[in-house]
Amino acid sequence: MKPVPYPTIQRFPLYLEVIKQLQLAGIKTISATDIAQNLGFTNIQVRKDIGYTGIIGKPKIGYNIKELEKVITSFLGWQNTNDAILVGVGALGSALLGYKGFEDYGLNIISGFDVNKKIVGKKIHGKKILHIDDFESQVKLLKVSIGILTVNQSSAQQITDLMVKAGIKGIWNFSSENLKVPDDIVVQRENLSASLALLSVKLSHKFKTKQ
Amino acid sequence: MKPVPYPTIQRFPLYLEVIKQLQLAGIKTISATDIAQNLGFTNIQVRKDIGYTGIIGKPKIGYNIKELEKVITSFLGWQNTNDAILVGVGALGSALLGYKGFEDYGLNIISGFDVNKKIVGKKIHGKKILHIDDFESQVKLLKVSIGILTVNQSSAQQITDLMVKAGIKGIWNFSSENLKVPDDIVVQRENLSASLALLSVKLSHKFKTKQ
Numbered sequence: 054m055k056p057v058p059y060p061t062i063q064r065f066p067l068y069l070e071v072i073k074q075l076q077l078a079g080i081k082t083i084s085a086t087d088i089a090q091n092l093g094f095t096n097i098q099v100r101k102d103i104g105y106t107g108i109i110g111k112p113k114i115g116y117n118i119k120e121l122e123k124v125i126t127s128f129l130g131w132q133n134t135n136d137a138i139l140v141g142v143g144a145l146g147s148a149l150l151g152y153k154g155f156e157d158y159g160l161n162i163i164s165g166f167d168v169n170k171k172i173v174g175k176k177i178h179g180k181k182i183l184h185i186d187d188f189e190s191q192v193k194l195l196k197v198s199i200g201i202l203t204v205n206q207s208s209a210q211q212i213t214d215l216m217v218k219a220g221i222k223g224i225w226n227f228s229s230e231n232l233k234v235p236d237d238i239v240v241q242r243e244n245l246s247a248s249l250a251l252l253s254v255k256l257s258h259k260f261k262t263k264q
Numbered sequence: 265m266k267p268v269p270y271p272t273i274q275r276f277p278l279y280l281e282v283i284k285q286l287q288l289a290g291i292k293t294i295s296a297t298d299i300a301q302n303l304g305f306t307n308i309q310v311r312k313d314i315g316y317t318g319i320i321g322k323p324k325i326g327y328n329i330k331e332l333e334k335v336i337t338s339f340l341g342w343q344n345t346n347d348a349i350l351v352g353v354g355a356l357g358s359a360l361l362g363y364k365g366f367e368d369y370g371l372n373i374i375s376g377f378d379v380n381k382k383i384v385g386k387k388i389h390g391k392k393i394l395h396i397d398d399f400e401s402q403v404k405l406l407k408v409s410i411g412i413l414t415v416n417q418s419s420a421q422q423i424t425d426l427m428v429k430a431g432i433k434g435i436w437n438f439s440s441e442n443l444k445v446p447d448d449i450v451v452q453r454e455n456l457s458a459s460l461a462l463l464s465v466k467l468s469h470k471f472k473t474k475q
Contacts, residue, residue, distance in 0.1 A: 057465070059462060062458075062461050062462055062465050063455070063458035063459075063461055063462060064458070065461055066455070066457035066458055066460070066461050067442075067455070067457075067458075070440055070457075091442060092442050093442060128465075129461050129464050129465060130464045130465065130467070130468040131464065135464070143362075144358065144359040144361075144362040144363065144389070145359045145363065147355065147359065148355040148356045148358065148359035150355075151354075151355035152355065152356065152456075154440070154456070154457065155460070157457075158457050158460045158461070158464075159464065160460060178355065198467070199463070199467070222467060223463050223466070223467040225459070225460070225463055229281055229365070231278075231302060231303050231304060239463060239466045239467050241459050241460075241462055241463035241466070243456070243459050244274070244277070244278070245363075245365070245454070246277035246278075246281075246365065246368075246369050247273075247274035247275070247277055247278075248274075248436070248452050248454055249277070249366070249369045249371060249436070249452075250273050250274055250276055250277050250340050250369070251270060251273055251274060251452055252410070252434050252436055252450060252452035253340050253341045253342065253346070253369075253370065254268070254273050254339075254340060254341065255434070255450045255452070256341070256409070256410070256433060256434040256450050257341040
């Protein structure tokens, strides 16, 4: 099987959103063109991306919409919910605990961990906040494989080491630290500054070219 | 001038972070290798990226660290602070209002807008929350050019139209809506689901190849 390019994987959630919207509207079949038009992509790109899932469409009709949803969801491994825990219940951590969209992406955040006495023992957006001292035992007990890291840069590596020790396999890193992990651990870095950089440069470029 | 690839632009904030850390440690000159090692990138990539700024390093010594910081900051347009407003003060919006890192990226969020009577008129993380009815007059008065969109998908297009009408030129879109805007407006889409897709697929791939 050919390896699937990362940009393709990153576009799949967008396709799922379009599929869900059109399903709600009662649509039964969907073409690459429908998806492309909804998202402002080219037909060729959408068709190529979908090709990686192995689904076969009918010429001039397209794909069975339910089947397409199923193959993409399955490709992403989102048909089963993955349990996750979050460490660092500050402003961003709290926001993520309350973000309802994650359930659509097969992610269930079980609880948050922190050291702040004001919040440990309480619930935030319905999720229990536990003390970091209980982290390792909880992760082992619940067999959680995904850790969401929303601590400051200064404690990011220390918490990462703790996550790895407790058996976490995938870390979603919202801190700005470049984490060091063993080879069998996957780190996905979330970088708001990178997006802001693109926005700034695109904006200044537009202004320049217009003058 | 050659157009600078988007991935290069997205890496520049990471380089700035390394530069700032090393400056704090008293370092005066920095090489592409120093940056590459800190971030786990290749020397060639870092050297090529930095090349786009036009700065010239000395062989075997590297770049003057202050000068390198200056050229990257200037390339990103972050030497001057850009004022922004945020619409949609829910969990995510509140988190962004309180995110201190933005100031390093030349972004100053002046205020938040919402319709929720419980928060309008109050301050969140020191930022005043105003009613959306006052949006257009405030943006025109303060000449704000960047709008941060953290509303639900269902109201995203409506708020976008309002932003465009008020004179906003760049929209940082955290909603899952594919926004329709005039040609002279820049939209930067933030897509948490795309990151989560990558994490899921990388994780399942690792598990598969290990079995």
